[in-house]
Amino acid sequence: MRRIGIIGCGTAGIQLAYSLKDDFDVTVHHYEEQQNILDGRIRSTQVHFHPTLERERRFNLPAEDNAPPIRTIHFQLGQQKLFTGKLSGSAASVDQRLHFAESMHDLAAQGVKFIHRRLQPEDLPDLAPSYNLIIDATGKAGPLAPAPVEMRLTPYQAPQRKCIVGYFTGVQPVEPEGFSITVLPGNGEMFEIPAITDAGRATILFIEAVPEGILDVFKGIKNSSEFVARMANVIEEHFHLIYERIDMDQLALIDENAFLQTAITPVIHRPYAILGGTLILGCGDSVFLSDPITGQGCNTASYAAEQLYETLMTHKELTWDEAVGNRLLEPYEAIYYGCYGMEQRDDGAAS
Structure with missing residues (x-):
């Protein structure tokens, strides 16, 4: 063989x-071992749209039936809601730490060898x-x-966006529940994604900031409490439709490693x-x-x-x-x- x-x-x-x-x-x-992945920092954001979920079923990857189904996309331009569209097939978002660790365990049980x-x-x-x-x-x-x-x-020879991501509790889902995009022309975008994690359901808030623009304000933030405070300030100032659905007393990361900053x-x-x-x-x-x-x-x-x-x-x-x-x-x-x-x-x- x-x-x-x-x-x-x-x-x-x-x-x-x-x-x-x-x-x-x-x-x-x-x-990394499986437990290192589960205990580590979030990898990214993720929405597996219907064709990807179909491939995962084809190849018998573990299914996360507890993930909230994503059937709609909401689009805002600045503070104006433009439309809500229906996806042709359901999508889902599973914290990659959970998905990767479960898949590694399952593959090893089926005889796939791992070298760490x-x-x-x-x-x-x-x-x-x-x-x-x-x-x-x-x-x-x-x-x-x-x-x-x-x-x-x-x-391109330089990053076009700064990526700022957190997995939060305390955010009331948009209705009907789905994937939300808010565009601030010339400054960046905010993506809001319902997801399942090892700690239960969460809302992913993902800012794509144009470098040196008004959303690029997370420089120097090293710990989770500073990250939550800065995210709350940015949402209150620039994303009013999301701010209306947040209980600021309950806004928190799902764990200390549930935030990420990077540029690609x-x-x-x-x-x-x-x-x-x-x-x-x-x-x-x-x-x-x-x-x-x-x-x-x-x-x-x-x-x-x-x-x-x-x-x-x-x-x-x-x-x-x-x-x-x-x-x-x-x-x-x-x-x-x-x-x-x-x-x-x-x-x-x-x-």
Whole structure:
């Protein structure tokens, strides 16, 4: 049986482990144990829309039936409510700490091997001979593989947003309950997401701040109490429709690690490399780290993982070489252009 090593245990890595485990000998390399993930800082935000949930059912990932169903999207421009739209299929948001830890436990029970060690790029030459294929699903920190940046598909050289995220109690859901977007033109956006966590239900408040704009006011905040106080001030000043639904005496993070600040520079990498004769295929954020304003990180990773799975199954009995990497270019480039709203010209360039 062919051996596949998956580096990373995020959305792409987990889905690939589930989809490939019955046909290949799969080992997942991830530096954290399950309990470290549960006890650690939140990873990001996440809304798994209907196509992603369908993929998870297809590959028998653990279902979180307690997650509040997301069937509507509310859109505000400044202080004005513009519309409420109905999704074609239900979506859901599960704290990635809970989802990842549960999935790791389930995969291990089904025979998938885990090696808990933080890998560096210099470790790959020694690792490559152990596998017929390595999948680099290292996420935002990646890629580990020597995969160059695709400059024609990478229009930005600096973060377009500061990302400020907290998982809160004390927020009354919007009605009908769903996913809410408030846009402050020229300054950023606020996303409000109902979610399930290890501590129960929560509301994710996610600010995308234009750097140096009026929402970029979380610099220097190090602890949870300061974060909650600053978030309350920002909501009271700039997001009145949300403020009306908050009990300020009850507003709190679900735990001390339930907040995050980061900034992401969108970048696209070539999705494959050859190292010592072993093919390394990229997937998820280690290939296309998209601008957070698209709100599609986990769904893009899920789609890419399915495309990689389909490619490998098509080549199950064939040689895994550069031709397999090239087979990924067409579906992956469709993702590239979708991430940035670009059109592909006849000569293959972006416009």
